[in-house]
Amino acid sequence: MLIRLLALIRKEFLALLKDPKSRMVLIVPPLIQLLVFGYAATFDLKQIPYALYNEDNSAISRELVAAFDGAPAFHRVRTLQAESEITPLLDSRKILLVVHIGQHFSADLLSGRSAPLQVIIDGRNSNTAMIALNYVSDIVQTYNTKWSAAHGLSAPPARLESRAWFNPNLESSWFFIPGIVGMLTLVTTMLVTALTVAREREQGTFDQLLVTPFQPAEILLGKALPGFIIGILQGTLILLIATLWFHVPLLGSLPALYTGLALFLLSSVGAGLLISSLAVTQQQGLLGAFLFMVPAVILSGFSTPIANMPQLVQTITLIDPLRYFLVILRKVFLEGAGFDVLLNQLWPMALIGLVTLSLANWLFRNRMY
Amino acid sequence: MNNIRGGARMRLTALVRKEFLQIRRDPSSIAIAFLMPFFLLVLFGFGVSLDADHLPVALVAESPSLDTADFLASLEGSHYFAAHYARTMHEAEQDLRSGKINAIVHLRANFAAGLRQNDGTPIQLIVNGVDANTARLTQGYVQGVWANWLARRAQSRGQELQMPVQLVQRVWYNSEVKSRNFLVPGLVAIIMTLIGTLLTALVMAREWERGTMEALLVTPVTMTEILLGKIIAYFTLGTGGMLLSVGLAVWLFDVPLRGSFWLLLACSSLFLLAALGMGLTISTLARNQFVAGQVAIIGTFLPAFLLSGFIFDIDSMPSVVQFITHFIVARYFVSIVQTLFMAGNVWSVVLPNVLALALLAALFMGITWKKSRKRLE
Numbered sequence A: 001m002l003i004r005l006l007a008l009i010r011k012e013f014l015a016l017l018k019d020p021k022s023r024m025v026l027i028v029p030p031l032i033q034l035l036v037f038g039y040a041a042t043f044d045l046k047q048i049p050y051a052l053y054n055e056d057n058s059a060i061s062r063e064l065v066a067a068f069d070g071a072p073a074f075h076r077v078r079t080l081q082a083e084s085e086i087t088p089l090l091d092s093r094k095i096l097l098v099v100h101i102g103q104h105f106s107a108d109l110l111s112g113r114s115a116p117l118q119v120i121i122d123g124r125n126s127n128t129a130m131i132a133l134n135y136v137s138d139i140v141q142t143y144n145t146k147w148s149a150a151h152g153l154s155a156p157p158a159r160l161e162s163r164a165w166f167n168p169n170l171e172s173s174w175f176f177i178p179g180i181v182g183m184l185t186l187v188t189t190m191l192v193t194a195l196t197v198a199r200e201r202e203q204g205t206f207d208q209l210l211v212t213p214f215q216p217a218e219i220l221l222g223k224a225l226p227g228f229i230i231g232i233l234q235g236t237l238i239l240l241i242a243t244l245w246f247h248v249p250l251l252g253s254l255p256a257l258y259t260g261l262a263l264f265l266l267s268s269v270g271a272g273l274l275i276s277s278l279a280v281t282q283q284q285g286l287l288g289a290f291l292f293m294v295p296a297v298i299l300s301g302f303s304t305p306i307a308n309m310p311q312l313v314q315t316i317t318l319i320d321p322l323r324y325f326l327v328i329l330r331k332v333f334l335e336g337a338g339f340d341v342l343l344n345q346l347w348p349m350a351l352i353g354l355v356t357l358s359l360a361n362w363l364f365r366n367r368m369y
Numbered sequence B: 001m002n003n004i005r006g007g008a009r010m011r012l013t014a015l016v017r018k019e020f021l022q023i024r025r026d027p028s029s030i031a032i033a034f035l036m037p038f039f040l041l042v043l044f045g046f047g048v049s050l051d052a053d054h055l056p057v058a059l060v061a062e063s064p065s066l067d068t069a070d071f072l073a074s075l076e077g078s079h080y081f082a083a084h085y086a087r088t089m090h091e092a093e094q095d096l097r098s099g100k101i102n103a104i105v106h107l108r109a110n111f112a113a114g115l116r117q118n119d120g121t122p123i124q125l126i127v128n129g130v131d132a133n134t135a136r137l138t139q140g141y142v143q144g145v146w147a148n149w150l151a152r153r154a155q156s157r158g159q160e161l162q163m164p165v166q167l168v169q170r171v172w173y174n175s176e177v178k179s180r181n182f183l184v185p186g187l188v189a190i191i192m193t194l195i196g197t198l199l200t201a202l203v204m205a206r207e208w209e210r211g212t213m214e215a216l217l218v219t220p221v222t223m224t225e226i227l228l229g230k231i232i233a234y235f236t237l238g239t240g241g242m243l244l245s246v247g248l249a250v251w252l253f254d255v256p257l258r259g260s261f262w263l264l265l266a267c268s269s270l271f272l273l274a275a276l277g278m279g280l281t282i283s284t285l286a287r288n289q290f291v292a293g294q295v296a297i298i299g300t301f302l303p304a305f306l307l308s309g310f311i312f313d314i315d316s317m318p319s320v321v322q323f324i325t326h327f328i329v330a331r332y333f334v335s336i337v338q339t340l341f342m343a344g345n346v347w348s349v350v351l352p353n354v355l356a357l358a359l360l361a362a363l364f365m366g367i368t369w370k371k372s373r374k375r376l377e
Helices: A002-017 A020-040 A059-070 A083-091 A105-110 A126-150 A172-193 A196-203 A205-211 A216-244 A254-278 A282-298 A311-319 A321-335 A339-366 B002-025 B028-047 B066-077 B089-098 B111-115 B132-156 B180-201 B203-210 B212-217 B223-252 B261-286 B289-299 B301-307 B319-325 B329-342 B347-374
Strands: A048-054 A074-079 A097-101 A115-122 A158-165 B055-061 B081-085 B103-107 B121-128 B165-172
Touching: A002 A020, A002 A196, A002 A216, A020 A172, A020 A216, A020 B289, A020 B301, A020 B319, A048 A059, A048 A083, A059 A074, A059 A097, A059 A105, A059 A126, A083 A097, A083 A115, A083 B347, A097 A126, A105 A115, A115 A126, A126 B132, A126 B165, A126 B180, A158 B111, A158 B132, A172 A216, A172 A254, A172 A282, A172 A321, A172 B132, A172 B289, A172 B301, A196 A205, A196 A254, A196 A282, A196 B289, A205 A216, A216 A254, A216 A339, A254 A282, A254 A321, A254 A339, A282 A321, A282 B028, A282 B180, A282 B289, A282 B301, A311 A321, A311 B028, A321 A339, B002 B028, B002 B223, B028 B180, B028 B223, B055 B066, B055 B089, B055 B132, B066 B081, B066 B103, B066 B111, B066 B132, B089 B103, B089 B121, B103 B132, B111 B121, B121 B132, B180 B203, B180 B223, B180 B261, B180 B289, B180 B301, B180 B329, B203 B212, B203 B223, B203 B261, B203 B289, B212 B223, B223 B261, B223 B347, B261 B289, B261 B329, B261 B347, B289 B301, B301 B319, B301 B329, B329 B347
Parallel strands: A048 A074, A048 A097, A115 B165, A158 B121, B055 B081, B055 B103
Antiparallel strands: A097 A115, B103 B121
């Protein structure tokens, strides 16, 4: 029985790895993708191209300009002489924002009135725009504090003191890199599982497999294990890169993280095999893989928080295994969480895994085509 | 002469007919072209948003007074927050750890007294920094509430607020700052990349794998005609899916289409050619459906999602990564659709991107053509 099963697993591994192109596809791209995506996925702006339109041109306004030029994220690409230059520059996306200092700026400041500083920003990507405006407002606030102190103005009666737990500098890559670990693991399991049964159906070898003494459960196990083993190995490699290369702090319990990984693999291997056993052709398998993978990623809370979604969509995300795994990854990495906090994330993945695997098992024998 | 050309046209018509017959026999391509954009766009159009609302926040006042109530009431009144009072700081911290709340606003026991001192009193704000973007938004919203409260307070006492420089912001193209307005056009680009690529990723490999390519090649048809037949068939299918997506974006999600519809259509067709070309290239190079399918899974969705500028700002990526984004077809189309939808016909954005799309389409088609011919030898 065990020998039989081993032979089956050996066959599945051979089917996956004997083609050198297939071997390459499994190993190289996930690593390259982690490196590239790890640098790409961040909401922190490092290069904000802006134009300055200074109608005041006094020593006072130049001090404010110096604050912008000195900020590492801001990069002045143009200095404007007329208002008419603004529209074409913003339209063409050569700049993200215009800092406009009116001609009465220093006069207003010196006479004790509030001096307006106008910022016109390209809102085509409203998220980038809001972040950039935040940066601008930080600069203005620093300037205001300095000005008030230097001119003996009284401080406001209450001041805001902000602190961020778990990620004191609010580095957004700390949020995204653990997420990428989850996404790439999902993609790999899809690679290994979504097309396997469909390929055998298309080539007719699945019928041959069904007339052997193997039980459907054994065939299922043979199909599931390679995905599981490759997933664990690759997950480990990706975790190592995330901590050693990107220096994302890993504070929590490793056993909890690996339990999460194992259950996530169980559920995504189950989903992959379910898709594969529903598909008659590889084209259908591929369609199924995308119809599962794309929503699983976009609705997982990877880039847009689940809390922002309407209630109905939030309910749909409950069947998304990646949703739970992302919470585990982020909590273990950054918050130092252990089993006690994560139980609520673990059992839904186990449930999804059980349901999908049993359905796939049933479909192996009963799918008509 | 006429006879030969007429023969070529007949052969091509027959090839296109054959592709459509195959499409009909396995309806999954029709599902890719129509079901997928509909399902994904509806799900994401409603589901995906970066505009945080009703952020769960705990308020802690160590010694409640009229002053603390005044400040906290302005937080409670803001639609950005779903605020509730916590009795102790300990309780609030527990909730922050368990993820029940995103932030704590903490007023110390000496808050009321500090308000009347010269150097002011601190308001402590603690945010959960794991989701840095939401944390920043929360900080920004609290800051807004704080500034309004200060202004109101000064006004009610007949004082002038000492705010030397006042930031006046104007957001162009998207004055309501709705993230859906840029996410939906971006999603159209991502979904169309998937559709274009998926439609063709397996078709060449399938012909080689089943031996039907050799069968085709012993007939008078040429490789160019075979390729054209496939492109025409799947281009027709893809255009249908694209019209559906644009229609959904405009009518279902009310994204303003400020540019010309015909220009959008022209750019989309070019983009579709590039995406189909990418699929054909994968299919031709992989030579079997299994590997082609794997490459399609790895090479299309995540790169288009993360490297196209759809949500992550390309300018802020390191230069090596920026270089890589130039090979992502979706990057050019994301830029075009975001501009055409929200800003209008801005030629200085459209033209360079159209040129890049044309180059990539030609490159992919060229590779496919060359590699397919080579296999004959």
